[in-house]
Amino acid sequence: MIDRSVPRRVLPAPEPRGAAAVPAALPVRPRTGRLLVLATVFVCAACGLVYELELLALGTYLIGDSVTQASVVLSVMVFAMGVGSLLAKRLRHRPAFGFCAIEAGLALLGGLSAVALYASFAWLGESRPALVAFSFAIGVLIGAEIPLLMALIQRIRRQDAGGAVADLFAADYVGALVGGLAFPFLLLPVLGQLTGAMLTGTVNAVVGGGLVLWLFRRDLSRRARWTLVAANVSVLSVLACATVLADDFERVARGAVYGAEVRVAVQTGVQELVLTGPPTGSPRSLDLYLDGRLRVSGYDEYRYHEALVHPAMTGPHTRVLVLGGGDGLAAREVLRYRDVASVTVVELDPGVVRLARTDPMLSALNAGVYEDPRLGVVTQDAFRWLRGPAARNRFDVIVSDLPDPGITPSTKLYSQEFYGLAARALRPGGRIAVHAGPLATRPRTYWTVESTLRAAGLQTSPYSAGGRLSGFAAGPDRSPLRGSDAPPQDWGFVLASREQAPPLRVDRDTPGLRSLSTRSLQDAARDVERTRMPGLPPSTLPHPRYS
Numbered sequence: 001m002i003d004r005s006v007p008r009r010v011l012p013a014p015e016p017r018g019a020a021a022v023p024a025a026l027p028v029r030p031r032t033g034r035l036l037v038l039a040t041v042f043v044c045a046a047c048g049l050v051y052e053l054e055l056l057a058l059g060t061y062l063i064g065d066s067v068t069q070a071s072v073v074l075s076v077m078v079f080a081m082g083v084g085s086l087l088a089k090r091l092r093h094r095p096a097f098g099f100c101a102i103e104a105g106l107a108l109l110g111g112l113s114a115v116a117l118y119a120s121f122a123w124l125g126e127s128r129p130a131l132v133a134f135s136f137a138i139g140v141l142i143g144a145e146i147p148l149l150m151a152l153i154q155r156i157r158r159q160d161a162g163g164a165v166a167d168l169f170a171a172d173y174v175g176a177l178v179g180g181l182a183f184p185f186l187l188l189p190v191l192g193q194l195t196g197a198m199l200t201g202t203v204n205a206v207v208g209g210g211l212v213l214w215l216f217r218r219d220l221s222r223r224a225r226w227t228l229v230a231a232n233v234s235v236l237s238v239l240a241c242a243t244v245l246a247d248d249f250e251r252v253a254r255g256a257v258y259g260a261e262v263r264v265a266v267q268t269g270v271q272e273l274v275l276t277g278p279p280t281g282s283p284r285s286l287d288l289y290l291d292g293r294l295r296v297s298g299y300d301e302y303r304y305h306e307a308l309v310h311p312a313m314t315g316p317h318t319r320v321l322v323l324g325g326g327d328g329l330a331a332r333e334v335l336r337y338r339d340v341a342s343v344t345v346v347e348l349d350p351g352v353v354r355l356a357r358t359d360p361m362l363s364a365l366n367a368g369v370y371e372d373p374r375l376g377v378v379t380q381d382a383f384r385w386l387r388g389p390a391a392r393n394r395f396d397v398i399v400s401d402l403p404d405p406g407i408t409p410s411t412k413l414y415s416q417e418f419y420g421l422a423a424r425a426l427r428p429g430g431r432i433a434v435h436a437g438p439l440a441t442r443p444r445t446y447w448t449v450e451s452t453l454r455a456a457g458l459q460t461s462p463y464s465a466g467g468r469l470s471g472f473a474a475g476p477d478r479s480p481l482r483g484s485d486a487p488p489q490d491w492g493f494v495l496a497s498r499e500q501a502p503p504l505r506v507d508r509d510t511p512g513l514r515s516l517s518t519r520s521l522q523d524a525a526r527d528v529e530r531t532r533m534p535g536l537p538p539s540t541l542p543h544p545r546y547s
Helices: 030-063 066-091 095-124 128-156 161-215 222-244 246-258 301-313 329-334 350-358 360-365 382-387 416-425 443-455 518-529
Strands: 262-267 272-276 287-290 293-297 319-324 342-346 375-378 395-401 426-437 459-468 488-497
Touching: 030 066, 030 095, 030 128, 030 161, 066 095, 066 128, 095 128, 095 161, 095 222, 095 246, 128 161, 161 222, 161 246, 222 246, 246 262, 246 272, 262 350, 272 350, 301 329, 301 395, 301 426, 301 459, 301 488, 319 329, 329 342, 329 395, 350 360, 382 416, 395 416, 416 426, 416 443, 426 443, 443 459, 443 488, 459 518
Parallel strands: 319 342, 319 395, 342 375, 395 426
Antiparallel strands: 262 272, 272 287, 287 293, 426 488, 459 488
Protein backbone atom coordinates (compact mmCIF):
# COMPACT_ATOMS: atom_id res chain seq x y z
CA MET A 1 0.00 0.00 0.00
CA ILE A 2 1.33 3.38 -0.96
CA ASP A 3 1.62 5.91 1.84
CA ARG A 4 0.06 9.02 0.27
CA SER A 5 0.82 11.14 3.34
CA VAL A 6 4.45 11.51 2.28
CA PRO A 7 4.88 14.06 -0.51
CA ARG A 8 6.64 12.85 -3.65
CA ARG A 9 9.86 14.55 -4.68
CA VAL A 10 9.74 15.92 -8.23
CA LEU A 11 13.06 15.46 -10.02
CA PRO A 12 14.18 18.17 -12.49
CA ALA A 13 14.22 17.27 -16.19
CA PRO A 14 17.66 16.27 -17.41
CA GLU A 15 19.62 18.94 -19.27
CA PRO A 16 20.28 18.26 -22.97
CA ARG A 17 23.68 16.97 -23.83
CA GLY A 18 26.29 19.23 -25.43
CA ALA A 19 27.67 22.69 -24.97
CA ALA A 20 24.25 24.32 -24.91
CA ALA A 21 23.43 22.70 -21.59
CA VAL A 22 25.91 24.86 -19.67
CA PRO A 23 25.61 28.70 -19.66
CA ALA A 24 28.46 30.39 -21.49
CA ALA A 25 31.18 32.18 -19.56
CA LEU A 26 30.90 35.65 -21.12
CA PRO A 27 33.14 38.73 -20.78
CA VAL A 28 29.97 40.85 -20.34
CA ARG A 29 26.68 40.58 -18.48
CA PRO A 30 24.12 38.16 -20.00
CA ARG A 31 21.78 41.00 -20.94
CA THR A 32 24.55 42.77 -22.89
CA GLY A 33 25.61 39.51 -24.50
CA ARG A 34 22.05 38.85 -25.63
CA LEU A 35 21.84 42.33 -27.19
CA LEU A 36 25.12 41.71 -29.03
CA VAL A 37 23.75 38.48 -30.49
CA LEU A 38 20.59 40.24 -31.66
CA ALA A 39 22.68 43.03 -33.17
CA THR A 40 24.67 40.39 -35.05
CA VAL A 41 21.41 38.88 -36.31
CA PHE A 42 20.44 42.35 -37.55
CA VAL A 43 23.71 42.88 -39.46
CA CYS A 44 23.82 39.37 -40.91
CA ALA A 45 20.23 39.68 -42.15
CA ALA A 46 21.06 42.99 -43.84
CA CYS A 47 24.11 41.43 -45.52
CA GLY A 48 22.12 38.38 -46.60
CA LEU A 49 19.47 40.47 -48.30
CA VAL A 50 22.13 42.56 -50.05
CA TYR A 51 23.61 39.35 -51.49
CA GLU A 52 20.16 38.32 -52.68
CA LEU A 53 19.43 41.67 -54.30
CA GLU A 54 22.89 41.71 -55.85
CA LEU A 55 22.22 38.38 -57.54
CA LEU A 56 18.81 39.58 -58.71
CA ALA A 57 20.14 42.84 -60.14
CA LEU A 58 23.16 41.33 -61.84
CA GLY A 59 21.14 38.38 -63.17
CA THR A 60 18.63 40.75 -64.73
CA TYR A 61 21.38 42.97 -66.10
CA LEU A 62 23.41 40.14 -67.65
CA ILE A 63 20.64 37.75 -68.69
CA GLY A 64 17.55 39.95 -68.98
CA ASP A 65 13.94 38.98 -68.22
CA SER A 66 13.66 40.32 -64.67
CA VAL A 67 10.67 38.16 -63.71
CA THR A 68 12.46 34.93 -64.61
CA GLN A 69 15.68 35.90 -62.84
CA ALA A 70 13.79 36.95 -59.72
CA SER A 71 11.87 33.67 -59.71
CA VAL A 72 15.05 31.62 -60.16
CA VAL A 73 17.05 33.43 -57.47
CA LEU A 74 14.26 33.58 -54.89
CA SER A 75 13.04 30.01 -55.32
CA VAL A 76 16.55 28.53 -55.30
CA MET A 77 17.59 30.59 -52.28
CA VAL A 78 14.48 29.75 -50.24
CA PHE A 79 14.92 26.04 -51.01
CA ALA A 80 18.62 26.26 -50.13
CA MET A 81 17.81 28.00 -46.83
CA GLY A 82 15.73 24.98 -45.86
CA VAL A 83 18.64 22.72 -46.75
CA GLY A 84 20.98 24.90 -44.70
CA SER A 85 18.69 24.77 -41.66
CA LEU A 86 18.76 20.97 -41.77
CA LEU A 87 22.52 20.82 -42.21
CA ALA A 88 22.99 23.18 -39.25
CA LYS A 89 21.72 20.41 -36.95
CA ARG A 90 25.11 18.74 -37.38
CA LEU A 91 26.76 21.78 -35.79
CA ARG A 92 24.39 22.26 -32.86
CA HIS A 93 26.95 20.86 -30.35
CA ARG A 94 29.52 23.44 -31.53
CA PRO A 95 27.34 26.46 -32.35
CA ALA A 96 30.03 29.12 -31.84
CA PHE A 97 32.59 27.44 -34.10
CA GLY A 98 29.93 26.55 -36.69
CA PHE A 99 28.46 30.05 -36.82
CA CYS A 100 31.85 31.74 -37.23
CA ALA A 101 32.88 29.32 -39.98
CA ILE A 102 29.57 29.83 -41.80
CA GLU A 103 29.87 33.62 -41.65
CA ALA A 104 33.39 33.46 -43.06
CA GLY A 105 32.19 31.31 -45.96
CA LEU A 106 29.15 33.51 -46.52
CA ALA A 107 31.29 36.66 -46.56
CA LEU A 108 33.62 35.12 -49.13
CA LEU A 109 30.90 33.75 -51.42
CA GLY A 110 28.62 36.77 -51.13
CA GLY A 111 31.43 39.28 -51.49
CA LEU A 112 32.78 37.66 -54.65
CA SER A 113 29.45 36.63 -56.18
CA ALA A 114 29.15 39.71 -58.39
CA VAL A 115 32.71 39.31 -59.66
CA ALA A 116 32.13 35.64 -60.45
CA LEU A 117 28.88 36.29 -62.33
CA TYR A 118 30.39 39.10 -64.37
CA ALA A 119 33.48 37.00 -65.16
CA SER A 120 31.27 34.11 -66.27
CA PHE A 121 29.35 36.42 -68.58
CA ALA A 122 32.47 38.12 -69.95
CA TRP A 123 34.58 35.08 -70.73
CA LEU A 124 32.14 32.19 -70.98
CA GLY A 125 29.21 34.09 -72.47
CA GLU A 126 26.77 32.50 -70.00
CA SER A 127 26.07 33.48 -66.39
CA ARG A 128 22.90 31.51 -65.59
CA PRO A 129 24.72 28.41 -64.17
CA ALA A 130 26.84 30.67 -61.95
CA LEU A 131 23.69 32.54 -60.86
CA VAL A 132 21.97 29.31 -59.79
CA ALA A 133 25.11 27.96 -58.09
CA PHE A 134 25.72 31.10 -56.04
CA SER A 135 22.02 31.42 -55.17
CA PHE A 136 22.06 27.87 -53.80
CA ALA A 137 25.37 28.15 -51.93
CA ILE A 138 24.54 31.51 -50.34
CA GLY A 139 21.04 30.28 -49.47
CA VAL A 140 22.44 27.22 -47.68
CA LEU A 141 24.72 29.38 -45.54
CA ILE A 142 21.99 31.92 -44.74
CA GLY A 143 19.63 29.10 -43.77
CA ALA A 144 22.18 27.73 -41.32
CA GLU A 145 22.49 31.03 -39.45
CA ILE A 146 19.25 31.13 -37.44
CA PRO A 147 19.50 27.62 -35.88
CA LEU A 148 23.04 28.35 -34.73
CA LEU A 149 22.16 31.82 -33.48
CA MET A 150 19.27 30.25 -31.58
CA ALA A 151 21.74 27.93 -29.90
CA LEU A 152 24.08 30.81 -29.09
CA ILE A 153 21.39 32.99 -27.54
CA GLN A 154 20.30 30.03 -25.40
CA ARG A 155 23.91 29.63 -24.29
CA ILE A 156 23.70 33.08 -22.76
CA ARG A 157 20.43 32.57 -20.90
CA ARG A 158 17.92 29.78 -21.24
CA GLN A 159 14.52 31.13 -22.13
CA ASP A 160 11.25 30.04 -23.65
CA ALA A 161 11.87 28.86 -27.22
CA GLY A 162 8.94 30.91 -28.58
CA GLY A 163 10.29 34.12 -27.07
CA ALA A 164 13.80 33.46 -28.35
CA VAL A 165 12.53 32.76 -31.86
CA ALA A 166 10.41 35.93 -31.78
CA ASP A 167 13.42 38.05 -30.77
CA LEU A 168 15.65 36.49 -33.42
CA PHE A 169 13.17 36.90 -36.24
CA ALA A 170 12.35 40.47 -35.23
CA ALA A 171 16.03 41.41 -35.47
CA ASP A 172 16.31 39.41 -38.69
CA TYR A 173 13.39 41.16 -40.41
CA VAL A 174 14.46 44.64 -39.35
CA GLY A 175 17.97 43.92 -40.63
CA ALA A 176 16.51 42.72 -43.93
CA LEU A 177 14.63 46.03 -44.22
CA VAL A 178 17.82 48.02 -43.73
CA GLY A 179 19.75 45.87 -46.21
CA GLY A 180 16.95 46.08 -48.76
CA LEU A 181 16.92 49.87 -48.59
CA ALA A 182 20.70 50.26 -48.47
CA PHE A 183 21.27 48.31 -51.68
CA PRO A 184 19.43 50.53 -54.21
CA PHE A 185 19.88 53.85 -52.42
CA LEU A 186 23.44 53.58 -51.09
CA LEU A 187 25.54 50.61 -52.18
CA LEU A 188 24.58 50.42 -55.85
CA PRO A 189 24.76 54.14 -56.77
CA VAL A 190 27.78 54.97 -54.60
CA LEU A 191 29.94 51.82 -54.80
CA GLY A 192 28.56 49.86 -57.75
CA GLN A 193 27.75 46.18 -57.88
CA LEU A 194 31.24 44.72 -57.50
CA THR A 195 32.63 46.90 -54.70
CA GLY A 196 29.27 47.02 -52.92
CA ALA A 197 29.19 43.22 -52.67
CA MET A 198 32.77 43.11 -51.40
CA LEU A 199 32.10 45.74 -48.72
CA THR A 200 29.05 43.78 -47.61
CA GLY A 201 31.16 40.62 -47.32
CA THR A 202 33.73 42.50 -45.25
CA VAL A 203 31.07 43.72 -42.81
CA ASN A 204 29.63 40.20 -42.64
CA ALA A 205 33.01 38.64 -41.77
CA VAL A 206 33.96 41.29 -39.20
CA VAL A 207 30.65 41.16 -37.33
CA GLY A 208 30.20 37.38 -37.44
CA GLY A 209 33.81 36.64 -36.56
CA GLY A 210 33.98 39.36 -33.91
CA LEU A 211 30.94 38.04 -32.05
CA VAL A 212 32.31 34.53 -31.72
CA LEU A 213 36.00 35.29 -31.25
CA TRP A 214 35.29 37.80 -28.48
CA LEU A 215 31.94 37.03 -26.86
CA PHE A 216 32.11 33.21 -27.09
CA ARG A 217 35.88 32.76 -27.10
CA ARG A 218 35.77 30.55 -24.01
CA ASP A 219 33.57 28.10 -25.88
CA LEU A 220 36.41 27.49 -28.32
CA SER A 221 39.50 25.39 -27.91
CA ARG A 222 42.82 27.04 -28.62
CA ARG A 223 43.09 25.20 -31.92
CA ALA A 224 39.54 26.14 -32.97
CA ARG A 225 40.15 29.77 -32.04
CA TRP A 226 43.27 30.06 -34.18
CA THR A 227 41.59 28.20 -37.05
CA LEU A 228 38.77 30.73 -37.08
CA VAL A 229 41.17 33.66 -36.80
CA ALA A 230 43.14 32.37 -39.78
CA ALA A 231 39.96 31.78 -41.81
CA ASN A 232 38.57 35.25 -41.15
CA VAL A 233 41.90 36.98 -41.83
CA SER A 234 42.15 35.05 -45.12
CA VAL A 235 38.63 36.04 -46.14
CA LEU A 236 39.23 39.69 -45.30
CA SER A 237 42.54 39.66 -47.18
CA VAL A 238 40.93 38.17 -50.29
CA LEU A 239 38.10 40.72 -50.19
CA ALA A 240 40.55 43.59 -49.65
CA CYS A 241 42.68 42.51 -52.63
CA ALA A 242 39.57 42.06 -54.77
CA THR A 243 38.37 45.54 -53.84
CA VAL A 244 41.72 47.08 -54.80
CA LEU A 245 41.71 45.22 -58.12
CA ALA A 246 38.00 45.76 -58.86
CA ASP A 247 38.53 48.64 -61.28
CA ASP A 248 41.20 46.73 -63.21
CA PHE A 249 39.03 43.62 -63.31
CA GLU A 250 36.05 45.60 -64.54
CA ARG A 251 38.16 47.20 -67.27
CA VAL A 252 39.49 43.85 -68.49
CA ALA A 253 36.09 42.15 -68.30
CA ARG A 254 34.43 45.04 -70.11
CA GLY A 255 37.01 44.69 -72.85
CA ALA A 256 36.16 40.98 -73.13
CA VAL A 257 32.49 41.84 -73.52
CA TYR A 258 32.59 44.95 -75.68
CA GLY A 259 35.94 44.74 -77.40
CA ALA A 260 39.09 46.75 -76.89
CA GLU A 261 37.71 50.15 -77.89
CA VAL A 262 35.62 51.04 -74.83
CA ARG A 263 35.65 54.83 -74.62
CA VAL A 264 32.92 55.59 -72.09
CA ALA A 265 31.50 53.43 -69.31
CA VAL A 266 29.02 55.12 -66.98
CA GLN A 267 26.75 53.61 -64.34
CA THR A 268 23.71 55.87 -64.02
CA GLY A 269 20.90 55.48 -61.54
CA VAL A 270 19.00 53.53 -64.22
CA GLN A 271 21.50 51.45 -66.20
CA GLU A 272 25.07 51.04 -67.40
CA LEU A 273 26.01 53.04 -70.50
CA VAL A 274 28.96 51.93 -72.61
CA LEU A 275 30.24 53.59 -75.78
CA THR A 276 32.76 51.77 -77.93
CA GLY A 277 34.72 52.85 -80.96
CA PRO A 278 37.66 55.15 -81.65
CA PRO A 279 37.46 58.64 -80.14
CA THR A 280 37.80 60.22 -83.58
CA GLY A 281 36.83 59.18 -87.07
CA SER A 282 33.53 58.19 -88.61
CA PRO A 283 30.52 58.01 -86.27
CA ARG A 284 29.66 54.75 -88.06
CA SER A 285 32.28 53.04 -85.89
CA LEU A 286 30.35 53.90 -82.71
CA ASP A 287 28.32 51.37 -80.70
CA LEU A 288 26.13 52.23 -77.71
CA TYR A 289 25.28 49.53 -75.15
CA LEU A 290 22.65 49.89 -72.45
CA ASP A 291 22.96 47.32 -69.66
CA GLY A 292 25.13 45.10 -71.81
CA ARG A 293 22.82 45.08 -74.83
CA LEU A 294 23.62 46.78 -78.10
CA ARG A 295 21.10 49.56 -78.67
CA VAL A 296 22.83 51.65 -81.32
CA SER A 297 25.28 50.56 -84.00
CA GLY A 298 26.64 53.48 -85.96
CA TYR A 299 27.17 51.10 -88.86
CA ASP A 300 23.47 50.77 -89.70
CA GLU A 301 21.36 52.59 -87.12
CA TYR A 302 19.96 54.80 -89.89
CA ARG A 303 18.06 51.80 -91.32
CA TYR A 304 16.25 51.31 -88.04
CA HIS A 305 15.51 54.97 -87.35
CA GLU A 306 14.42 55.81 -90.86
CA ALA A 307 12.00 52.87 -90.88
CA LEU A 308 10.66 53.80 -87.44
CA VAL A 309 10.14 57.51 -88.04
CA HIS A 310 9.42 58.37 -91.66
CA PRO A 311 6.28 56.28 -92.34
CA ALA A 312 4.63 58.09 -89.41
CA MET A 313 5.56 61.51 -90.80
CA THR A 314 3.47 61.23 -94.00
CA GLY A 315 0.66 63.44 -92.78
CA PRO A 316 0.36 66.27 -90.25
CA HIS A 317 3.51 66.38 -88.13
CA THR A 318 3.66 69.79 -86.52
CA ARG A 319 4.05 68.39 -83.00
CA VAL A 320 5.96 65.14 -82.46
CA LEU A 321 6.50 63.04 -79.32
CA VAL A 322 9.44 60.61 -79.03
CA LEU A 323 9.13 58.04 -76.22
CA GLY A 324 12.60 56.80 -75.30
CA GLY A 325 15.19 57.74 -77.87
CA GLY A 326 17.37 59.76 -75.52
CA ASP A 327 20.29 59.12 -77.91
CA GLY A 328 18.69 61.72 -80.20
CA LEU A 329 18.72 59.51 -83.32
CA ALA A 330 14.94 59.26 -83.77
CA ALA A 331 14.69 63.02 -83.14
CA ARG A 332 17.34 63.54 -85.82
CA GLU A 333 15.04 61.92 -88.39
CA VAL A 334 12.03 63.92 -87.18
CA LEU A 335 13.87 67.23 -87.40
CA ARG A 336 14.71 66.65 -91.06
CA TYR A 337 11.22 68.04 -91.70
CA ARG A 338 11.38 71.84 -91.67
CA ASP A 339 7.67 72.20 -90.86
CA VAL A 340 8.03 70.38 -87.53
CA ALA A 341 7.30 72.97 -84.87
CA SER A 342 8.27 71.01 -81.75
CA VAL A 343 9.69 67.64 -80.70
CA THR A 344 9.31 66.36 -77.13
CA VAL A 345 11.64 63.54 -76.07
CA VAL A 346 10.54 61.64 -72.95
CA GLU A 347 13.56 59.67 -71.68
CA LEU A 348 13.81 57.91 -68.32
CA ASP A 349 17.60 58.09 -67.98
CA PRO A 350 19.11 61.58 -67.95
CA GLY A 351 22.52 59.93 -68.38
CA VAL A 352 21.62 58.91 -71.94
CA VAL A 353 20.61 62.48 -72.78
CA ARG A 354 23.77 63.86 -71.19
CA LEU A 355 25.90 61.44 -73.21
CA ALA A 356 24.07 62.30 -76.43
CA ARG A 357 24.72 66.01 -75.79
CA THR A 358 28.37 65.83 -74.78
CA ASP A 359 30.05 62.87 -76.46
CA PRO A 360 31.57 64.12 -79.74
CA MET A 361 30.96 60.89 -81.67
CA LEU A 362 27.39 60.35 -80.50
CA SER A 363 26.61 64.03 -80.95
CA ALA A 364 27.95 63.82 -84.51
CA LEU A 365 25.81 60.74 -85.14
CA ASN A 366 22.63 62.48 -83.98
CA ALA A 367 23.58 65.64 -85.92
CA GLY A 368 23.60 67.75 -82.76
CA VAL A 369 19.82 67.63 -82.36
CA TYR A 370 19.96 68.83 -78.76
CA GLU A 371 21.13 72.20 -80.05
CA ASP A 372 17.92 72.58 -82.07
CA PRO A 373 15.52 74.98 -80.29
CA ARG A 374 12.55 72.92 -81.47
CA LEU A 375 13.63 69.99 -79.27
CA GLY A 376 12.57 69.68 -75.62
CA VAL A 377 13.46 66.90 -73.17
CA VAL A 378 11.46 65.44 -70.29
CA THR A 379 13.37 63.01 -68.02
CA GLN A 380 10.54 60.88 -66.69
CA ASP A 381 8.97 57.47 -67.06
CA ALA A 382 6.97 57.49 -70.31
CA PHE A 383 3.96 55.73 -68.78
CA ARG A 384 3.72 58.21 -65.92
CA TRP A 385 4.18 61.18 -68.22
CA LEU A 386 1.42 60.05 -70.59
CA ARG A 387 -0.96 59.80 -67.64
CA GLY A 388 -0.51 63.49 -66.90
CA PRO A 389 -2.60 66.29 -68.37
CA ALA A 390 0.29 67.69 -70.43
CA ALA A 391 0.06 64.83 -72.95
CA ARG A 392 -3.66 64.89 -73.78
CA ASN A 393 -4.58 65.65 -77.44
CA ARG A 394 -1.26 67.30 -78.18
CA PHE A 395 0.65 65.37 -80.83
CA ASP A 396 0.34 64.63 -84.52
CA VAL A 397 2.96 61.87 -84.35
CA ILE A 398 4.17 59.62 -81.53
CA VAL A 399 7.37 57.60 -82.05
CA SER A 400 7.82 54.76 -79.53
CA ASP A 401 11.59 54.10 -79.61
CA LEU A 402 11.81 51.63 -76.72
CA PRO A 403 13.73 48.39 -75.97
CA ASP A 404 12.40 45.08 -77.24
CA PRO A 405 9.22 43.96 -75.43
CA GLY A 406 9.65 41.22 -72.86
CA ILE A 407 9.06 40.37 -69.21
CA THR A 408 11.22 43.28 -68.11
CA PRO A 409 10.62 46.74 -66.67
CA SER A 410 9.67 47.80 -70.22
CA THR A 411 6.70 45.40 -70.29
CA LYS A 412 4.27 48.10 -69.19
CA LEU A 413 5.43 50.22 -72.13
CA TYR A 414 4.02 47.56 -74.48
CA SER A 415 0.73 47.08 -72.66
CA GLN A 416 -2.84 47.84 -73.69
CA GLU A 417 -3.00 50.47 -70.95
CA PHE A 418 0.09 52.23 -72.30
CA TYR A 419 -1.20 52.30 -75.85
CA GLY A 420 -4.53 53.60 -74.59
CA LEU A 421 -2.71 56.53 -73.01
CA ALA A 422 -0.72 57.07 -76.20
CA ALA A 423 -3.92 57.09 -78.28
CA ARG A 424 -5.36 59.70 -75.94
CA ALA A 425 -2.32 61.91 -76.59
CA LEU A 426 -2.87 61.89 -80.38
CA ARG A 427 -4.63 64.67 -82.21
CA PRO A 428 -7.34 63.68 -84.70
CA GLY A 429 -5.61 61.99 -87.64
CA GLY A 430 -2.46 61.42 -85.60
CA ARG A 431 -0.23 58.37 -85.96
CA ILE A 432 1.91 56.28 -83.63
CA ALA A 433 4.94 54.27 -84.78
CA VAL A 434 5.99 51.42 -82.48
CA HIS A 435 9.16 49.36 -82.44
CA ALA A 436 7.76 45.86 -81.88
CA GLY A 437 10.90 43.71 -81.76
CA PRO A 438 12.47 41.36 -84.31
CA LEU A 439 9.85 39.63 -86.42
CA ALA A 440 12.03 36.80 -87.74
CA THR A 441 13.19 35.49 -84.36
CA ARG A 442 10.23 36.45 -82.13
CA PRO A 443 7.09 36.46 -84.28
CA ARG A 444 4.73 35.77 -81.38
CA THR A 445 6.02 38.79 -79.49
CA TYR A 446 5.71 40.97 -82.58
CA TRP A 447 2.11 39.96 -83.26
CA THR A 448 1.25 40.34 -79.58
CA VAL A 449 2.33 43.99 -79.84
CA GLU A 450 0.12 44.40 -82.90
CA SER A 451 -2.81 42.70 -81.15
CA THR A 452 -2.30 44.94 -78.10
CA LEU A 453 -2.41 48.08 -80.23
CA ARG A 454 -5.69 46.93 -81.78
CA ALA A 455 -7.11 46.15 -78.34
CA ALA A 456 -6.36 49.77 -77.39
CA GLY A 457 -8.64 50.97 -80.18
CA LEU A 458 -6.01 51.64 -82.82
CA GLN A 459 -6.00 50.55 -86.46
CA THR A 460 -2.66 49.02 -87.46
CA SER A 461 -0.33 48.66 -90.44
CA PRO A 462 2.46 46.14 -89.65
CA TYR A 463 5.79 46.28 -91.49
CA SER A 464 9.47 45.50 -91.05
CA ALA A 465 12.87 46.69 -92.19
CA GLY A 466 16.06 44.74 -92.79
CA GLY A 467 19.31 45.56 -91.06
CA ARG A 468 22.25 44.25 -89.09
CA LEU A 469 23.19 44.15 -85.46
CA SER A 470 19.69 44.55 -84.07
CA GLY A 471 20.92 42.47 -81.15
CA PHE A 472 24.29 41.57 -79.64
CA ALA A 473 26.59 39.84 -82.10
CA ALA A 474 30.07 38.74 -81.25
CA GLY A 475 33.03 37.21 -82.98
CA PRO A 476 35.32 34.46 -81.67
CA ASP A 477 36.96 36.92 -79.28
CA ARG A 478 33.51 38.13 -78.12
CA SER A 479 34.11 41.57 -79.61
CA PRO A 480 31.17 43.09 -81.49
CA LEU A 481 30.97 42.25 -85.16
CA ARG A 482 30.62 45.04 -87.68
CA GLY A 483 29.98 45.41 -91.35
CA SER A 484 29.66 42.33 -93.53
CA ASP A 485 30.69 40.04 -90.66
CA ALA A 486 27.49 40.75 -88.71
CA PRO A 487 24.53 38.37 -89.09
CA PRO A 488 21.59 39.97 -90.94
CA GLN A 489 18.47 40.41 -88.82
CA ASP A 490 15.29 42.41 -89.03
CA TRP A 491 13.38 45.03 -87.11
CA GLY A 492 9.62 44.85 -86.73
CA PHE A 493 7.39 47.93 -86.55
CA VAL A 494 3.71 48.76 -86.38
CA LEU A 495 2.18 52.02 -87.60
CA ALA A 496 -1.21 52.80 -86.03
CA SER A 497 -3.93 55.44 -85.94
CA ARG A 498 -7.28 55.84 -84.20
CA GLU A 499 -9.35 56.48 -87.33
CA GLN A 500 -8.10 53.98 -89.92
CA ALA A 501 -5.08 51.85 -90.77
CA PRO A 502 -2.51 54.43 -91.95
CA PRO A 503 -0.93 53.93 -95.39
CA LEU A 504 2.68 52.79 -95.55
CA ARG A 505 4.57 55.31 -97.66
CA VAL A 506 7.29 57.94 -97.41
CA ASP A 507 7.53 61.34 -99.05
CA ARG A 508 9.94 61.42 -101.96
CA ASP A 509 11.16 64.87 -101.00
CA THR A 510 12.31 63.88 -97.51
CA PRO A 511 15.88 65.22 -97.21
CA GLY A 512 18.66 62.78 -96.38
CA LEU A 513 16.63 59.58 -96.77
CA ARG A 514 19.04 56.72 -97.55
CA SER A 515 17.44 53.30 -97.14
CA LEU A 516 13.68 53.64 -97.38
CA SER A 517 11.09 53.92 -100.14
CA THR A 518 7.36 53.48 -100.44
CA ARG A 519 7.86 50.35 -102.53
CA SER A 520 10.23 48.73 -100.02
CA LEU A 521 7.77 49.45 -97.21
CA GLN A 522 4.84 47.94 -99.06
CA ASP A 523 6.85 44.88 -100.08
CA ALA A 524 7.92 44.41 -96.46
CA ALA A 525 4.30 44.78 -95.29
CA ARG A 526 3.19 42.00 -97.66
CA ASP A 527 5.96 39.72 -96.36
CA VAL A 528 5.02 40.52 -92.77
CA GLU A 529 1.36 39.76 -93.37
CA ARG A 530 2.23 36.21 -94.42
CA THR A 531 3.54 35.54 -90.91
CA ARG A 532 0.43 36.83 -89.13
CA MET A 533 -0.60 34.92 -85.99
CA PRO A 534 -4.31 35.65 -85.52
CA GLY A 535 -6.18 35.40 -82.25
CA LEU A 536 -3.35 36.40 -79.94
CA PRO A 537 -4.63 38.05 -76.73
CA PRO A 538 -3.37 41.55 -75.88
CA SER A 539 -0.76 42.17 -73.21
CA THR A 540 -2.06 44.06 -70.17
CA LEU A 541 -0.53 45.21 -66.91
CA PRO A 542 -2.08 42.40 -64.83
CA HIS A 543 -1.47 39.80 -67.56
CA PRO A 544 1.71 40.43 -69.58
CA ARG A 545 1.97 38.18 -72.63
CA TYR A 546 5.61 38.65 -73.58
CA SER A 547 8.39 36.20 -72.79
